[in-house]
Amino acid sequence: MPGKRVIFAGAAFAALRRMLACAVLCLLMAATGAHAKPTYTRLSPEPARQQPSSLYDAESPALPAGAVSVSSPDAEYSDSLDDYDETPVESIADPLEPWNRFWFAFNDVFYLYVADPVYSFYETITPVQFRRGMSNLYKHVLFPTRFVNNILQLRLKEAGVEFGRFIINTFVGFGVVDVAKHKKTLVPVDPSGEDFGQTLGRWGLGHGCYLVLPFLGPSSLRDGIGRVGDCFTDPMFYVYPWELATASELWLRFNTLDVLLPTYKSLKDAAVDPYIATREAYTAYRRQQVIR
C-alpha cells in the first residue's frame, strides 16, 4: 500500500512539473509577443476561423495574437490567389537605408571582386568531392543549432529527425558524407534547418528593421540577434584556442559560397534596384522559413 502511494505521489509530482513547464513556456511566449508588433504581411486574406472546439475554449492557453500560427503552406493560399491589385506592397521597415545601402555596396564589391575570384581559384585547386564533403561537415557540426531551435519551437518530431540524421551521418558518414539525406523522414524537415532568428519569429517577434551586415549580407534586427544566439549553439564557439576555431569556421563558411555566389549574381542580374530586390527576397524567404 505505501508503495502504491509513493507511485501515485510520483505521478502527481510529474504532472505538476509538466504543468509548471507549460505555464513558464506560455508566459515566455506572451512576454515576447506582447511587446513586439510583427511586421508580417499575409500572402492571402486571413483564413476563416473555424468553429471553436469543445476541447479548447477561451480559457485555454493560446498563442499571443501576433504569433505566427503554423499551417501547411497549402492552406495559406487556397482562399484566393493574390492579384496585387490596388494596395501598395508592404515591406520591412528600413530606417537605416543609407547605412544599409553603404554596406550593400561594400558587400557587392567584396562578393564580386574578392570572394568570387578567390572562390574560383579555390575551385580549381580542390576536387568537388572535397568541397562537398566539407560543406556536409559544416552542416553536421551545426547540428546543435538546428536541434536546440527545433526544441525551442516545440517541433519535437523535427528535432527527432535532426537527431536521427546526426547519428546516422556520424557513424556511417563520419560527418563528411550526408548518408541520411535521401532517407524518408517522419515529418518533412526544411533542409536549410532552424536557427534562433526563426525561433524568435516563431515566438511572434517581428523583424524590427532591415539590416545589412558587413560580409554576411542581408539580415534584420531580429535575425541579427538570432545570429548572436546561434553562436552559443555552435560547437566551434567552445573550441580552444579561439584562433583555430575562428579560422576553421571562416574557412567552412567560405567553402559554402558555391551556393550563395550564383544566387546573388542571378538576383543582381535580374534586378533593377538590387538593394531592394535583395531586401524583399530576404524577407520573403525568411517569412517562409518561419511559417514552414
Add this chain to the structure above:
Amino acid sequence: MLTARYGRRASCLLLSLAALLCCLTVCFPRPVAASPARDTLEKYVTAILDCIKAPAYANAATRPAQREKIAGLVRQVFDFQEFAIRTAGPRWKTFTPDQQKRFTDAFADLLLTTYISKVDGYNGEQIAYTGEVANKEQTRVEERTIITLGDGKKVPVAYRMMLKDGAWRCYDVLIENVSLVKNYRTQFQDILSNAAPDELISRVQAKAKEAAANAR
C-alpha cells in the same frame, strides 16, 4: 466429380481475379483529367524543354534562332502585360498609353534576356507537377511544380495563371514561394516614389540592355 472440382477451381480463380481487379482499381484510381491551365503550362514547358534539348541548340550557329523560338514560346504562355500591370501597381493608371507600352516592352525584354540566358545552364533538371490551387471563381489558378536540380536539390516553383481571351496565361512566378511580381513591384514602388514613370522606364531599358550584353 472432375468437372465439379474444375468448376470450383474456376470459380475460385474467377473470384480471386475479381478481388485482384477490385484491389487494383482501389490502388490505382482512374487518372483525373488535368485542368486546362495545367495542360497549357505543361504543353509549353515541354515545348521549351524540347527546344533546349534539340541538337540545334547545342550548335552555336543555330542557337540564336533556337533562342528566338524559345522566346516566342515564352511570350505565348507568359502574359508580360499582366506582369507589367502588377509590377507597376497602383501607379499603372497614371502612365500614358505610350508609357505603358514602352514599360511593358522594356520589362518583357529584361525578363526574357535574364531568364533565357539561364537556360544555357540546363543540366537535365526534372520538373514535377505537384498540384494546383484555384480561387472560388476558377479564374485564377496556381500551378505548383517542383524542379529537381542536377545536384538533387529541390526548388518549389509555382506559376499563377489566369484565363485571358480564352487562353490560360501566366501572370506571376513564385520561386521558393517568393513572388517575382511582388519583388519587382517593391523595387518599382521605391523608384516611382521619387521619380517620374519615364525615369523608371529608362532604368528598366538600361538594365535590359545590360542583361543582353552580359548574355552575349
